[in-house]
Amino acid sequence: WSGVPISYPIGGISSYIPNSTQYDPNLKPQNTKSYEVGTELKFFQNRLGIDYTFSQQNGIDQIFAVPLATSTGASQLVMNGGKVHTISHEVVFYLVPVMAGSFKWEINVNFSKMNNVVDELAPGVESIFLGGFVTPQVRAGIGATYPVIYGTSYVRDANGKIVVEDSPGAWNNGMPKIGPPAVIGTVSPKFILGGTNTFTYKNWSLSGVFEWKNGGQMYSGSNGLLYLYGVAAKTSDRESTFIFDGVKPDGTPNDIVRGGPTDPDALQDLYTNVLTNIDEFYIYKNSFVKLRELSVKYKPAKKLFKSVDLGVTAFARNLLLWTALPNFDPESSQGNTNMGGSFERFSMPQTSSYGFSLDITF
Secondary structure (H helix, E strand, C coil): CCCCCCCCCECCECCCCCCCEEECCCCCCCEEEEEEEEEEEEECCCCEEEEEEEEEEEEEEEEEEEECCHHHCCCEEEEEEEEEEEEEEEEEEEEEEEEECCEEEEEEEEEEEEEEEEEEECCCCCEEEEEECCCCEEEEEECCECCEEEEEEECECCCCCEEECCCCCCCCCCCECEEEEEEEEECCCCEEEEEEEEEEECCEEEEEEEEEEECCEEEEHHHHHHHHCCCCHHHCCCCCEECCCCECCCCCECCCCEECCCCCCHHHHHHHHHHHHCHHHHEEECCEEEEEEEEEEECCCCCECCCEEEEEEEEEEEEEEEECCCCCCCCCCCCCCCCCCCEECCCCCCCCEEEEEEEEEC
């Protein structure tokens, strides 16, 4: 036994502690085959350019920790248990719309779209745990875009509407039913679009960098906790009645009125006793548009000491943000990593930064 309160060595006697992870003696390296094709086109004396690249990667014998039955005496087996394919498209667009005298305007745009799909896992295994908590978790599931968020869901009808409890007199009457574990979120974005605009006049240049991430979802624990502790804006009105948006088990629209002076605990019950147990409530869209950097650079026309180039740059980063995720930056992290953009909980806000650099080239 290696748990509390046992701590080795005991009285000077040490011991071996059993490992709950076992390793397949036939483990072999994973293998990836990649295919790539692309084209590079430039026109009008390189003032217009388009680069396109298509690639596909097929990974076999991927190494995963596969869960084991507790009757084996171990919790997981590290083995070759996966087949994954990745298809990606990348387009780089370059344009110089204005070039007159000492003035030049350059535009660079980069579009990328990537799909990771799990084709196979170990026999009898439908999904693999990649990180997270007991619930929710980040998983790789067969036939699903990698990765996905897995956790407790709402009960929904055939039309996808949330089903509420219809039990007059019950404390949770009119509130959503807690459903089974399921895939509740897809992390991968539809596409990412980044771009740079640069204006140059004589020895000065002004540059702006933006990024647009479209699509994708994440588990936002911080937003969920705002509701749990009653500090979210929607929880400020604790005297009015409310009807949860959903349907009754018979399919009719929910018309059960809760809250108000005669039902003072309803709102707290909804957020602290019902929704906090439904991981799907914590899932948010996390598309965003960011102005990542704005910089001004000055480079003197004359060299310093005949062989040294000098440049001075002032910059500001993380200036503007629009996001579908309320209250937080979707790039905030869960500890040292947010599991590929899947999780956010107790995160620190992103900060804007300002500075300058001195470039000396010789």
